[in-house]
Amino acid sequence: MPIRTRRHRLRTGLTVAALAAAALGGLLPPAQAARTPEPPPQPRDGRLQQQLDRLVAQDDGPPGAIALLTRDGRTQAYTAGTGDLATGRPPRADDHLRIASVSKAYSGAVALRLVDRGLLSLDDTIGERLPRLPAAWHAVTLLQLLRHTSGLPDYSADPEFREIVVADPRHRFDSRRLLDFVADEPLRFAPGSLYEYSNSDNIAVALMAEAATGRRYEELLADLVYRPVALRRTSLPQGYRLPEPYIHGYDVSPPAEPEDVSELVSASGSWASGGIVTTPEELGAFIRAYGGPSLISPGTREEQLAFIPGGSSEPAGPGTNAAGAAIFRYTTRCGELYGHTGNTPGYTLLAASTPDGTRSLVFAVNTQVGKDVKARLLARLRTVQEDFACALLGGR
Structure with a gap:
């Protein structure tokens, strides 16, 4: 059945006033690590700096805003405003920040690396790996979860x-029980028939990875993503x-x-769907590995x-999305x-690479922007992001 796209009716995160999906970002301090040096200064494009300043x-x-352009191992860092x-x-570039739904790329990396190892299959179903979940969901496959064509209701x-x-933005959820909030709901559509961005999908992906390996998702991230990319x-x-x-x-x-x-919200309410914290520098290293062929x-x-035309990330990235x-x-x-985008209270990000993994763009601003949160600012943001993408790609 051909896949059609349907715009998601609810944004990934909400403003502070609403807070409805504010739990889609957050973190605890990681183990202390040696600070990495600032990238060496490179000649910068004055027009790009003006774009960032105007934003x-x-x-x-x-x-504030920060954009990192990395080409052949050399990084240009553009900043405007303040991170505090x-x-x-x-x-x-080495400040921490919440990356919100860009975290979904990390759960994707874990799942796809397990597929490569023969521990998971893209055809594995919820019923086979997670039989405790509702029987109505059992036919959904790992590939459909990763592609947001599952039909799972969004917890x-x-x-x-x-x-x-x-009531309590810092509430500590049991991250592995988040899907219980919608366990009494049917699928929103037949699996594979529509595209609809859902935060439930990547929770189920992480749970399938745990079921296939008998290991915690956090351990899988460390072994399959952090160590190979030196994060x-x-x-x-x-x-x-x-x-x-931190920014x-x-x-x-x-x-x-x-x-x-x-530090408004607990990350436990987003987990594999939006909870990762990193630095712009390390986010660039990840997206070059994941967007390129090395992982x-x-x-x-x-x-x-195998892209679905019209399927947008949340918020939409520059240009035409698939x-x-x-x-x-x-x-x-x-x-x-x-690449991937993400937003949560206080943060909006884009991380993208060239298909060969040699170049990357990381673009972050320290307020939430989306189609339902400052839509006009999002349009401006996407224009600036495309200008930076063109600088990365060598176009005008």
């Missing part, structure tokens, strides 16, 4: 889940604290003063890159990039 200068714009309104400290849209988050400042937490130094995230709602929401075998990668298996294609006026 931050908008009335409802982010207090209290001190005026600029955002830095983060559930009224009871939202009520808990609003030393990346973690999947459960609480609300951020490790120092502070803000709710920006003029005429009110920006409100620091960096996944050619056969599995071919399945991963959805693959835990990865998106962004077709800009200057060429294609593979």
Whole structure:
């Protein structure tokens, strides 16, 4: 059956005022690691810097922004505004930050590497791996979960889940029971027939990985992603604290003063769907490995890159979006990039690489932007992101 796209009705995260899906980001401090040096300064494009400055200068714009362009091992770092309104400290490439739904690319990496090892199959079903979940969901496959064509109802849209988050944003959820919030609901559509972005999908992906290996998802991340890519400042937490130094995230709602929401919510409510914390520098290293060919075998990668036209990440990335298996294609006026976006209270991110994995763009702002949260700012943000993508790709 051909796949059609349907716009997701609920955003990945909400503003501080609503807080309904605010649990889609957060972390605990990882083990202390040696600070990596700042990338060596490279000649910068004045026009790109102006674009970033103008974005931050908008009335409802982010207090700060950082963009890293990495080409052939050399990084250009562009920053504007501040990563901490209290001190005026600029955002830095080795500061921590919440990456929200970009975390879905990490759960995708775990699952696809397990496929390569023969411990999972893209055709494995929920019924085979997670028989405790509702029988109505049992026919859904791992590939459909990764491609957001499963039809699973989104737990983060559930009224009871939202009520808990609003009452206590730092509530400690049992991350492995998040799907219980929607266990009494049927599938939203026949598996494989539609594209609909759902936070439930990547929770189920992580649970399938645990069932196939008998190991905790956090351990699988460390063995299958962090170590191969040499990620030393990346973690999947459960609480609300951020490790120092970090880029502070803000709710920006003029005429009110920006409100620091960096440690507003517990990450336990997002887990494999949105809980990872890392640095812009390490995010770039990950996306070059994942968007390029180094982490996944050619056969599995071919399945991963079977894109669904019109399937957008949340928020939409630059250019025209298409959805693959835990990865998106962004077709800009200057060429294609593979990657993922994410947003949560205080943070909005894009991480993308060239298909050969030699170049990457990491773009982060420290306020939440999405189609239902500052849609006009999102349009401006996507324009600036495309200009940076063109600089990365060598176009105009």
